[in-house]
Amino acid sequence: MSFAATGDEGARGAVYDRGYRPYDGPRGRRxxxxxxxxxxxxxxxxxxxxxxxxxxxxxxxxxVVTIPAIVNVGIGYVTRxxxxxxxxxxTYRNYVGVSSALLLFVALVAPDVxxxxxxxxxxxxxxxxxxxxxxxxxxKVGAIVSILFMFSFLPQVVLFVGNMLVSTNGAFDYLTENxxxxxxxxxxxxxxxxxxxxxxxxxxxLTDRRIVAGASIIGMFLVTSIAAGVIVGEDIDRSxxxxxxxxxxxxxxxxxxxxxxxxxxxxxxxxxxxxGGGWLALAAYLVVLAAGMVVLLRRxxxxxx
Amino acid sequence: MxxxxxxxxxxxxxxxxxxxxxxxVTVTEVSVWFGAKVALSDLSCSFGAGVTGLLGPNGAGKTTxxxxxxxxxxxxxxxxxxxxxxxxxxxxxxQRVALVPEDxxxxxxLTARQFVTYIADLHRIADxxxxxxxxxxxxxxxxADRPVNSFSKGMRQRTKVAAALVCDPxxxxxxxxxxxxDPVQRLHLIALFKQLGAQGRTVIVSSHxxxxxxxxxxxxxxxxxxxxxxxGSQRAIRDAMDDRPxxxxxxxxxxxxxxxxxxxxxxxxxxxxxPVRDGVVVETGQARDFAMALPELARQAAVRLxxxxxxxxxxxSLFRELVQ
Amino acid sequence: MRPTWxxxxxxxxxxxxxxxxxTKRYPGVTALDDLTVEVPRGLIGLVGANGAGKTTxxxxxxxxxxxxxxxxEVCGIDVAADPIGVRSRLGFMPEHDCLPLDQTAADVxxxxxxxxxxxxxxxxxxxxxxxxxxxxxxxxxxxIGGFSTGMRQRTKLAQALVGDPELVLLDEPTAGLDxxxxxxxxxxxxxxxxxxxxxLMATHLLDDVQQVCDHVVMIDAGRLVVSGTTDxxxxxxxxxxxxxxxxxxxLTAALASQSIHATWADGLVEVTxxxxxxxxxxxxxxxELRLPMYRLTSRLTSLDDVFLRRASAGAGxxxxxxxx
Numbered sequence: 001m002s003f004a005a006t007g008d009e010g011a012r013g014a015v016y017d018r019g020y021r022p023y024d025g026p027r028g029r030r031x032x033x034x035x036x037x038x039x040x041x042x043x044x045x046x047x048x049x050x051x052x053x054x055x056x057x058x059x060x061x062x063x064v065v066t067i068p069a070i071v072n073v074g075i076g077y078v079t080r081x082x083x084x085x086x087x088x089x090x091t092y093r094n095y096v097g098v099s100s101a102l103l104l105f106v107a108l109v110a111p112d113v114x115x116x117x118x119x120x121x122x123x124x125x126x127x128x129x130x131x132x133x134x135x136x137x138x139x140k141v142g143a144i145v146s147i148l149f150m151f152s153f154l155p156q157v158v159l160f161v162g163n164m165l166v167s168t169n170g171a172f173d174y175l176t177e178n179x180x181x182x183x184x185x186x187x188x189x190x191x192x193x194x195x196x197x198x199x200x201x202x203x204x205x206l207t208d209r210r211i212v213a214g215a216s217i218i219g220m221f222l223v224t225s226i227a228a229g230v231i232v233g234e235d236i237d238r239s240x241x242x243x244x245x246x247x248x249x250x251x252x253x254x255x256x257x258x259x260x261x262x263x264x265x266x267x268x269x270x271x272x273x274x275x276g277g278g279w280l281a282l283a284a285y286l287v288v289l290a291a292g293m294v295v296l297l298r299r300x301x302x303x304x305x
Numbered sequence: 306m307x308x309x310x311x312x313x314x315x316x317x318x319x320x321x322x323x324x325x326x327x328x329x330v331t332v333t334e335v336s337v338w339f340g341a342k343v344a345l346s347d348l349s350c351s352f353g354a355g356v357t358g359l360l361g362p363n364g365a366g367k368t369t370x371x372x373x374x375x376x377x378x379x380x381x382x383x384x385x386x387x388x389x390x391x392x393x394x395x396x397x398x399x400q401r402v403a404l405v406p407e408d409x410x411x412x413x414x415l416t417a418r419q420f421v422t423y424i425a426d427l428h429r430i431a432d433x434x435x436x437x438x439x440x441x442x443x444x445x446x447x448x449a450d451r452p453v454n455s456f457s458k459g460m461r462q463r464t465k466v467a468a469a470l471v472c473d474p475x476x477x478x479x480x481x482x483x484x485x486x487d488p489v490q491r492l493h494l495i496a497l498f499k500q501l502g503a504q505g506r507t508v509i510v511s512s513h514x515x516x517x518x519x520x521x522x523x524x525x526x527x528x529x530x531x532x533x534x535x536x537g538s539q540r541a542i543r544d545a546m547d548d549r550p551x552x553x554x555x556x557x558x559x560x561x562x563x564x565x566x567x568x569x570x571x572x573x574x575x576x577x578x579x580p581v582r583d584g585v586v587v588e589t590g591q592a593r594d595f596a597m598a599l600p601e602l603a604r605q606a607a608v609r610l611x612x613x614x615x616x617x618x619x620x621x622s623l624f625r626e627l628v629q
Numbered sequence: 630m631r632p633t634w635x636x637x638x639x640x641x642x643x644x645x646x647x648x649x650x651x652t653k654r655y656p657g658v659t660a661l662d663d664l665t666v667e668v669p670r671g672l673i674g675l676v677g678a679n680g681a682g683k684t685t686x687x688x689x690x691x692x693x694x695x696x697x698x699x700x701x702e703v704c705g706i707d708v709a710a711d712p713i714g715v716r717s718r719l720g721f722m723p724e725h726d727c728l729p730l731d732q733t734a735a736d737v738x739x740x741x742x743x744x745x746x747x748x749x750x751x752x753x754x755x756x757x758x759x760x761x762x763x764x765x766x767x768x769x770x771x772x773i774g775g776f777s778t779g780m781r782q783r784t785k786l787a788q789a790l791v792g793d794p795e796l797v798l799l800d801e802p803t804a805g806l807d808x809x810x811x812x813x814x815x816x817x818x819x820x821x822x823x824x825x826x827x828x829l830m831a832t833h834l835l836d837d838v839q840q841v842c843d844h845v846v847m848i849d850a851g852r853l854v855v856s857g858t859t860d861x862x863x864x865x866x867x868x869x870x871x872x873x874x875x876x877x878x879x880l881t882a883a884l885a886s887q888s889i890h891a892t893w894a895d896g897l898v899e900v901t902x903x904x905x906x907x908x909x910x911x912x913x914x915x916x917e918l919r920l921p922m923y924r925l926t927s928r929l930t931s932l933d934d935v936f937l938r939r940a941s942a943g944a945g946x947x948x949x950x951x952x953x
Contacts, residue, residue, distance in 0.1 A: 020762065020824035023755060023793035028746040029713055036743035049736050051772075121727045125788060128691050128721035129744050130713045303712075304694040362807040363778055457680065459833075484804070487678040487833050488936050513807050516836055540896075593874075596921030604916045609908050613925040624808050 034135040037126070041143035045109045057108055058151075064101045066155040073162030080166050092181050093261040095156055096188040097254065102196075103221060105151065110144055110200030111213035119208035123302065133300040141201050141296070148193035156185050188257040195253045195285065198292035205299040221250040246284040255281035322537030323526070325353035329476055329507040330374055335383035337369050344369040346531040347383070352476075352509055356502035358522035359511040360620075362628055366531040367511045368407075371478045374509070375404040387476055400428060403469035405462075407480040411453045417464045418449040424468040439467040444493050458485025463494065476507045483512060495521050515620040525620070527627055534627045539620055549626070550574060551592050555599070556584035556612040563608040570598050584612065643705045645670045645796060645827050646690070651699035653685055653851075660685040662851040664699070668829075672822045674838030674859070675831040676936065679850040683831040686848075687798050690829075691716055704795050717746060720789030720797035724804055728784055730774035734765055737773065738787045745792030752791065759787045763817060779810040786817065790826070797821065799830040803837055815841050835932035839863070847936060854939045862935050869908070871898045872924035873915060883914045899928070 047054030068090045075089065117123055126136060160181065167174035203220060204213040228248035246252070259278045320326070328351035337345040345366045352374075361367045372378035373385050376392030376399055385391065390398040411420055421436040440446045443463040448456070453464055462482055469477060479498075483491050498521050502508045512518050518525060519539060527535040535542050557563055560578075564585045567573050572595040575588035589595040592615070603610050616622065644667045651664040660682035677683050688694040690703055692712025701708040703715045728737060735756060742752030760769045763783040768776065773784060782802065789797045802818060803811040819841050821828050832838060838845055838859070845862060847854040855862065873880050877893040884891045887910055890901040900911060915922050 021758060022825070023747065023751065025751050026748060027717065028748075029717060032746045032748075033744050036740070036749075040740050040743070049733075050731055054731075116729060116731075120729055121723075121725055122729055124723050125721065125727050125741065126744065127693060128716060128719065129741075129792075130717050130746055131744065132713075302693055304688070362809065363805075485833070488676060488835050488933065489678040491833065492933070492937065513805075513811065514834060514836070515808055592923070593921050596874075596923045597919065600912050600916035600920075600922045604913050609905065610912050610922075610925055611908065612927070613922055615924065621808055621812070625812075628809060 029130045030132065030135055033129055033131040034139045037131065037136065037139035038142050041113050041140055042146060045113050045143060045147045058105070061101050061105045062151055062154065065099060065151060066158055068095065069155045069159035069162060072159060073166060076163060076166040080168055090159070092156060092159065092185050093188075093257065095159060096152065096185065096192055096257050102148075102152065103218060106144075106148065106196050106200040107214040107217040109147060110197070110217065111204045111210040113144060114140060114201055114204035115208050115210045115213055118205075123300075127302040133297060133302055136300050137293070137296045141197055144197035144201055145193050148197055149189055152189045152193060153186065156189065160185075184260050188260045191256050191260070191285070192253040195249075195288065198289050199249065202292035202295040205296055224248050225250040246280060249288060252281060252285050252288060256285055322524075322541060323350040323533060325351050325524075328353045329388060330509075331386045332370070332374070333384045333386075335373060335380045335385060337366075337373060337378060337380050343531055345373070345380075348528070348531070348533050349383075350526055350533055350536060352507050354502065354505045354507055355524070356498055356508045356510060356522045358518040358525040359509055359528065360515070360518065360525055360624065361511075361528040361534075366528050368480060370528060371404060371480055371509065371511065374476070375402050375478055377404065400472065401475040403472055403474035403477050405465050405469045405477070405479045405482055407484060409465070411461065411464070413454060414452060416450050416452050417445055417456075417467070420453055420464060421468045421471050425471045428472045430472060435471045435473070436467075439470040442470060442497060443467045444490070459487055459490045462486060463490065466494070466497075474506065476509070477501060478509045480511050481513070482510060483514065483517060491517065515624060519620050527624070529628060535623075539623070542623060550588050550590050552616040553587045553589060553592075553595065554579065554582055554584050554612065554614045554616055555587060555610065556582070557603065558609040558611070559606075560585050560608070563603060563606050566602045566606050567599075570595065570602070572598065586616065644668060645673070645704065646829070647702040649700045651689070651701060652697045653682070653689060653694070654697045659851050661689075661848075664848070664851075664853050666846060666853055666856045668846060668856065669844060670827045671844055672818065672828045672842045673830065674842035674845045675829055675848070676833070676835060676838060676845065676932075677831070677848040678936070682848070682851060683800065687721070687800065687831070690798065691719060691721065717792075718795045720792060720794035722785045722789040722797065722799045722802060724800040726781065728773045728781060728788075731772055733772055734760065734769040734776070734780075734784045734787070738784065738791050741788040742791040747792065755791050755793070756787070759790045762790070763787045764813070778805045779813070782806060782810075782814060783817075786814075790821075794826065796827045796829060799828060801832055802830060803832070803834065811837075835936060839932050845932065847939065849939075855935070859932070862932065863929050866928045866930065867902055868928040869900050869902055869911070870924065870926050870928050871900055871911065871915075871922070872896070873898065873920040873922060876918060876920040879918055880915065880920060883918060884911065887914065
């Protein structure tokens with residue numbers, strides 16, 4: 001609505017009523033909503049658009065996790081003119097590992113992205129929108145996977161590029177010699193991220209208190225790890241490997257990592273010697289993922305049957 | 306703005322409306338602060354038998370006052386007495402005072418009956434039938450054996466009122482007791498409170514729904530920013546604001562002609578045509594003079610009056626004026 | 630205060646809601662029982678008593694629960710067939726706290742705009758517009774944790790509006806607000822009507838409904854009590870109420886001598902008006918007696934009366950049903 005008035009000398013003026021403007025533009029449905037939730041969850045996990053305090057943990061941890069890469073490259077740089085073989089304090093395979101930093105990070109980020117929605121009762125607002133339980137789970141798990149992937153992959157990139165640059169043979173030669181690393185690392189990191197994300201999110205969804213969730217995540221990983229260690233220790237047969245090692249949820253992705261990098265289960269690891277160790281590890285891994293998803297889909301089933 | 310709304314002429318028998326003649330609860334120059342925040346500032350008033358409404362914006366100090374009266378919050382300055390004793394320290398007096406707060410969790414797993422009985426036992430009430438009576442009084446007897454956690458908000462409120470009643474309190478203080486109650490439950494509770502007041506108990510009710518306070522309470526106390534802003538019966542407060550300009554809506558058969566005549570009245574300080582309400586709104590600083598002149602003027606102008614109504618008459622507009 | 634309902638440019642004959650035989654049973658309780666009603670666009674009040682299941686109703690409308698029997702159509706869409714489509718057209722403002730406390734209002738409303746399907750830029754734009762509308766100025770850049778109840782309610786309303794819904798569901802929008810806040814919220818709700826947005830407001834305060842809504846749906850223990858325009862439900866009785874201050878007794882007597890029946894109680898005179906001419910007689914009598922005419926109003930029924938009259942007799946106990 002606007003009002004125009006003609007003044008005495010024929011000059012015109014108009015008043016525009018701001019009022020309410022309806023929205024006529026494109027409107028997405030489930031896909032758009034899921035994507036929006038995914039992006040919002042990543043922002044939340046990284047502490048973006050919130051107080052500086054929330055950004056400290058993620059970025060400090062990122063720095064901590066990148067240190068081995070920097071040190072390795074540093075050593076390589078310093079010793080590049082020496083005759084002896086390159087000292088590598090860390091290999092790509094080992095770098096796809098579980099540092100306490102990463103564990104701490106999952107226990108921090110997953111609860112922070114999951115629990116407040118339930119505690120502050122935001123979920124009804126979410127499900128009053130074109131979004132169903134499945135979409136919510138997809139977006140949240142996707143966000144944590146993305147964050148974990150980024151945090152495990154960035155240091156690897158630093159390591160690789162660093163190694164390339166300090167390589168005694170020249171950067172390009174290094175690249176051609178290590179092409180397989182270019183696919184092995186992302187796959188292994190993805191396997192790791194997926195597992196920890198699903199477990200972290202599933203455990204967090206069971207409670208609305210972040211501290212409880214965080215402690216439970218750490219607890220769960222450590223307990224299964226220790227239990228597996230004890231059982232494996234008791235069950236000494238063949239070359240020290242045992243099926244019980246599969247209980248170790250913390251290490252499951254690592255067995256798969258070894259399969260990716262070495263083509264087989266680590267000869268020195270706890271799973272060695274069991275027949276079809278690699279396949280069993282994969283099966284156990286998928287079982288854990290499935291269990292996590294089942295938990296999540298039940299916890300976010302907002303439509304009454 | 307002046308907080309001295311209560312005007313009394315000092316003649317024998319009249320007194321400051323903030324105080325009642327036969328008080329049960331007396332609040333004298335009470336101040337309460339929490340750190341830097343002053344919740345109550347030098348407040349003095351008293352409460353007696355019957356229902357008194359406690360009004361005020363959120364955070365104005367109503368809850369603090371209620372907690373001070375029941376001894377749950379200490380006062381930093383001044384005194385609170387119930388029947389002459391300090392509710393914070395005197396156990397006998399504490400037995401006779403009950404507070405129904407707005408939000409308070411009930412121990413999980415208890416049914417209404419169990420909860421009320423538990424409270425009765427806590428206060429060592431000998432009468433075994435007291436819980437039953439209390440539940441009947443609030444209309445919860447049919448649901449008495451269902452767990453409180455399954456109740457709607459309104460039902461939970463009523464259960465808490467029953468728990469307060471079971472101790473047969475002399476002073477009953479209720480913070481937003483109608484919150485969450487559906488329209489039927491509300492009417493039931495209002496009737497209950499009036500009945501309790503008629504029994505001689507001192508009932509203090511805080512509420513934001515002013516037309517319900519009008520119905521329940523004989524007298525209101527208004528607290529704004531921790532201070533007493535107004536006190537007395539609603540009519541009396543309104544009359545005390547008599548010299549404030551009032552707006553009177555007049556509707557009739559030929560309002561324009563009537564308006565022409567009204568303009569000539571000395572008591573009329575302003576006049577507005579209101580198309581939405583289909584009448585004329587007269588601003589007057591002398592309500593009584595205007596009211597006296599109106600019928601005669603209408604008769605002379607042969608205009609039929611169909612509605613005469615002061616727009617600022619409600620507790621709502623009173624409240625609005627006091628807060629701003 | 631109720632605005633005349635303006636239809637949007639496209640003539641909409643589709644009712645806002647069409648419930649056909651809607652029944653919802655839970656183990657042990659029937660929340661809704663064979664509800665059949667058609668509700669036009671506009672500002673609708675939903676009032677219930679006795680566990681009337683307003684929460685259940687909202688869940689059913691949003692497609693978050695399946696009816697045991699019957700059908701629901703919202704804005705012409707069958708909820709069972711396309712719940713996502715329905716939710717795209719709805720906005721929802723719950724009664725409870727539901728906002729993330731560590732984010733700013735601008736961020737939250739904008740994010741919820743994206744969650745409603747709007748592209749990021751449009752969502753930000755609309756969030757800004759809507760926050761203007763609800764009256765949150767600089768506060769919008771502060772974390773919600775520091776907001777007062779009034780500001781939180783407005784933010785809740787903003788997130789319901791940001792997706793440009795056809796219908797917003799409001800659950801007790803004035804709960805927890807002091808009288809001024811309540812007035813502001815009701816004014817805001819009334820404005821929504823002028824923007825072409827329909828509102829379904831569930832509330833226990835019949836006063837709110839009377840002030841703002843053009844249509845009322847009343848439910849008692851799951852059954853439909855009445856559905857009709859507010860105006861049609863409020864009837865004129867054949868009485869007028871007159872306030873002449875202290876002269877009530879004289880007025881009553883004088884009217885009697887003119888064969889007009891009147892009763893005097895509680896300081897007010899209630900006069901039976903058989904024909905409009907009686908109003909003139911009343912006016913003249915008051916003028917003759919030189920009494921001040923403070924008030925002259927037709928006694929209208931209020932929605933309270935309507936509700937009480939039509940809600941079931943068992944309503945007094947108000948104990949059946951836990952849903953709602």
